[in-house]
Amino acid sequence: MSPTSATPSSRTSPRPGALSGTSGTARLRRWLAVDAIVTGGNALAYLAVSGPLGRLFGLESGLLLGIGALLLCYAAAVGLLAARRRPAPAPARAVVAANGCWTVASLASLLFWLDPKATGTGWIIAQAAVVAALAGLQYGALRSARQD
Numbered sequence: 001m002s003p004t005s006a007t008p009s010s011r012t013s014p015r016p017g018a019l020s021g022t023s024g025t026a027r028l029r030r031w032l033a034v035d036a037i038v039t040g041g042n043a044l045a046y047l048a049v050s051g052p053l054g055r056l057f058g059l060e061s062g063l064l065l066g067i068g069a070l071l072l073c074y075a076a077a078v079g080l081l082a083a084r085r086r087p088a089p090a091p092a093r094a095v096v097a098a099n100g101c102w103t104v105a106s107l108a109s110l111l112f113w114l115d116p117k118a119t120g121t122g123w124i125i126a127q128a129a130v131v132a133a134l135a136g137l138q139y140g141a142l143r144s145a146r147q148d
Contacts, residue, residue: 024143028092028144029087031137033079035075039074042127043069043071046071047069056117056120057117086145087145089145092142092145099135100135106131107128
């Protein structure tokens with residue numbers, strides 16, 4: 001096998017918009033995209049089946065509809081940010097901060113506001129943990145992206 005046939009040269013740059021690579025910017029875009037997909041999926045579920053989910057979780061379907069609408073807008077904004085070749089730092093920091101706030105608000109809602117069934121409590125804790133993990137991964141990638 002010739003040296004040029006199997007592997008790309010170190011002079012080869014990734015195609016614009018590709019999510020491949022291990023640079024901080026690529027990781028940031030990847031975690032923003034994961035956030036947009038997961039959040040968008042939750043939003044669509046809350047909007048499409050708020051009644052059954054409300055009964056399963058012990059939450060009002062109107063609350064889930066409102067959260068679904070909010071999450072759909074948020075997912076679209078995060079998706080647009082992820083689609084940028086180099087996401088601007090300020091909006092990326094805003095996503096990290098919003099995810100941190102969502103995590104705190106989710107857990108505080110269990111303590112001070114909501115009284116869901118056990119399934120609802122489990123779901124709220126699980127989604128808060130996922131959002132917290134995304135915030136941490138995005139924060140780390142954002143710090144690395146500054147060095148790109």
